[in-house]
Amino acid sequence: MSAAVAEKVILGKTLAIDADGNLANLTDWDEEIANELAKEEGIDSLSEKHWQVINYMRKVYTDTGDAPSIRKLTKESGVDTKELYALFPKGPAKKAARIAGLPKPKGCI
């Protein structure tokens, strides 16, 4: 959960958005919303590998309260660094978190 600063309409639903442009409420998310968020990131369709990463991220977030960093992803998601960048170009941790309906990972301060 993070503070809502704006709203946006996806698939006819009005959703609260945080300062980083990510969904503010975990419960607003579903697989259809994820597909739409992926398109905004330039990913036309989500493959099985994409879902492996997204599901892993949601699990870590539920367990720890923070989205995993790229290093944690590499170590534990079963998808290596190179492939993560191919799946989510430029910023895998940040992009995958956004598509997974999670706040931006806290890692970079």
Next chain:
Amino acid sequence: MEAQLKNLVILGAGTAGTMMLNKLHNALDLSEWKLTIVDNEKSHYYQPGFLFIPFGVYTESDVVKPKEKFFPEGIKMINSGIWKVIPEYNKVHLESGITLDYDILIIATGSRIAPEETEGLTGKLWKKDIFDFYTLDGALALAEKFSKWDGGKLVINITEMPIKCPVAPLEFAFLADAFFEERGIREKVHIQYVTPLAEAFTKHKCSEVLGHFLEDKGIELVSEFNTGRIDNDEKKLISWDEREIEFDLLVTVPTNKGADYIETSGLGDELNFVPTDKHTLQSVASKNIFVIGDAANIPASKAGSVAHFESEILTENILNFINARPLAARFDGHANCFIESGRGKAFLIDFNYDVEPMPGNFPMAHVGPFSLLKETRMNHLGKLMFRWAYWNVLLKGKELPIGPHMSLKGKILDDIYKSDDFITDEQQITKLSGGI
């Protein structure tokens, strides 16, 4: 007698550990507590000074002093590496073979650069055409290189976040611009600033101002570049998504990691930083283990100023813990950083977990003498004076006239951050007296 004393052990005698040692020496009843500090180094390094070494401003003697000079009387210093902490038994095993028992443990072993994490970084070009400036050796080797270098492609690269002192690479870029201009070869030096971030800095408000500065100084910003490997033959950085950047001279800020014993002890995250409560500074793993400074995984800057503000909070919470009171002191993420911008000027930024850097005056509203988010000569003098304050005030655990919590006094709570739009001090005062 000694067998009855309780043990407080501090791991690491750098900025954070030394400050805690001095503060606790004053705050604890020494007829009840024995203080022990462990470090494998005998020298204390003034790390903010490393930045100036490549440009010939500081030499080694400006940034190194014996650690013991900053320790209070009657404490025990052990010069050894640390092998393993065993929280279940309240024990620390040292590399020297000694085992220490503790009632309270403070982890203050900071972060280190780990160039070995990136393929090709420590290859044949390491310390020949690839340098770091986060170690004394790296900074000295780069000074030597710079004194003879006649220009080419200079690439400043942050490998991955988080890093110690996130403003230092930017300062390095600004100082390099001024340095090569002074040497009369600026037009022969192409400077690129290559970062995994989406913009110049971790704080957006600050990036707007500093990004603008990069542009003015002719420094090219390459963002969202995640370094995957270094090609030593072709002299290229290659990102994980196969973008390439050529260099003649690479100044790298390698991956930062916590100490190795953190991993051995099972106390760290994937980069050996210790999961820590960001407000109380108690470790997640154990109630009697506390963490201060760069060693913690908290979402604050890895900077000396953060360690300083934390030291006041942690001293209070250690006393609370000893007296079985709730850990009521709460760290707010306060950071305060001078940013050298070259040619005798600097910025100053002040922020915390919740509030981004804002313009205004610091530390006193209306008076300053320092200006926030604005380039001034006074800020530069402040940065230089800070070295004196570090050795003589800060490390010894004495107070500076800045409290641990960030203050909104003197700050302009507005959205005016671009340097072109800056208002004068008088206007700021008028605005402030208008009710903020």
